Amino acid sequence: MxxxxxxxxxxxxxxxxxxxxxxxxxxxxxxxxxxxxxxxxxxxxxxxxxxxxxxxxxxxxxxxxxxxxxxxxxxxxxxxxxxxxxxxxxxxxxxxxxxxxxxxxxxxxxxxxxxxxxxxxxxxxxxxxxxxxxxxxxxxxxxxxxxxxxxxxxxxxxxxxxxxxxxxxxxxxxxxxxxxxxxxxxxxxxNVHPRIHIKTNNINLMSDDIFELKDDLDILKIQIDNERYEHEDVIGSMEREYEAVQRLSVLRRLFCQGKADLYRLKSFREQERHLISVIGQWEAEEIAYADDHSSDHYILAVTNKQDAQEQLTKNFATQRQINVALN
Structure with missing residues (x-):
């Protein structure tokens, strides 16, 4: 005690x-x-x-x-x-x-x-x-x-x-x-020095960024609608009309780009989940035949698992590039 x-x-x-x-x-x-x-x-x-x-x-x-x-x-x-x-x-x-x-x-x-x-x-x-x-x-x-x-x-x-x-x-x-x-x-x-650890952020994986991006897109769409409504009564003024059109154009472009990036992130997230599942399946096969490294089943499991891991590496790299572009 x-x-x-x-x-x-x-x-x-x-x-x-x-x-x-x-x-x-x-x-x-x-x-x-x-x-x-x-x-x-x-x-x-x-x-x-x-x-x-x-x-x-x-x-x-x-x-x-x-x-x-x-x-x-x-x-x-x-x-x-x-x-x-x-x-x-x-x-x-x-x-x-x-x-x-x-x-x-x-x-x-x-x-x-x-x-x-x-x-x-x-x-x-x-x-x-x-x-x-x-x-x-x-x-x-x-x-x-x-x-x-x-x-x-x-x-x-x-x-x-x-x-x-x-x-x-x-x-x-x-x-x-x-x-x-x-x-x-x-x-x-x-021989190390224990430290107090304070949580400063949530534990987020790349997939969490998809949901944050979707919320940002919803806010952006509201801004577009508000801009359109605000400038309806001044459409007769060429100067204000031009300014409104320019602002709407920028917002539309941001919205379309963000929407495209969202779809790309969703696609890569689906690939990521599939590849992790595939790696798990081939890892189970590798374990099942681990007693005979020369068997066709073992060699196939090791080869396919390595291929899936290489694809997962490329997937992570592309996701990081997209996140850098979004930020």
Missing amino acids: LTSRAMLDMYGLIIIGNSGVGKSFLANIILGKHHFKHDFSARSVTHRTESTTCILGDKHYRIYNIPGLIEGDEERIALNRREISRAFEEQKEHPLVVIYVFGHQNGRIRNEDIVTFQAIHNAYTLSPDSLIIIVNGLPPDRPNTYNKKTRAALIDLLGMKLDQICYIDHLNSVDIHREDVRKYLIDTIL
């Missing part, structure tokens, strides 16, 4: 990342026991924010295991968004250490992990000195240059300084290196 003094001195430790990157597994390693449910599964295992208290070094922590943000349907994304916000809200008066876990695809950082990180960073302004990045599930025999190149790639992709990046080899539940990894992670946690 924690004393009231210990509760006052409690730090938060929030573990974030998308489904399947190993958040629960890593949380259990840090705790030194099996507390959070984890499994080898084609679908997410954690659906609600979970937490427990622990002592690391001489400090008391409440460690949070949180659902991933990006999933295959809007309802799950909305629920996961609330669960992530709930953990930060519970610890808003306590200094926090944030651990963000990246998965990988044959060593490459996944686009969905970058999107989720940016959404949370935009909402809570993650600080480099209280942030730990983990790239999890790596092959022990990876190239010697992998860690250095991945660090440079992450700094470029995230657009921020990164003080602590941990590269964790693929482990199983009985791996003899688990205790070494636990010590490594705890030492890293104790």
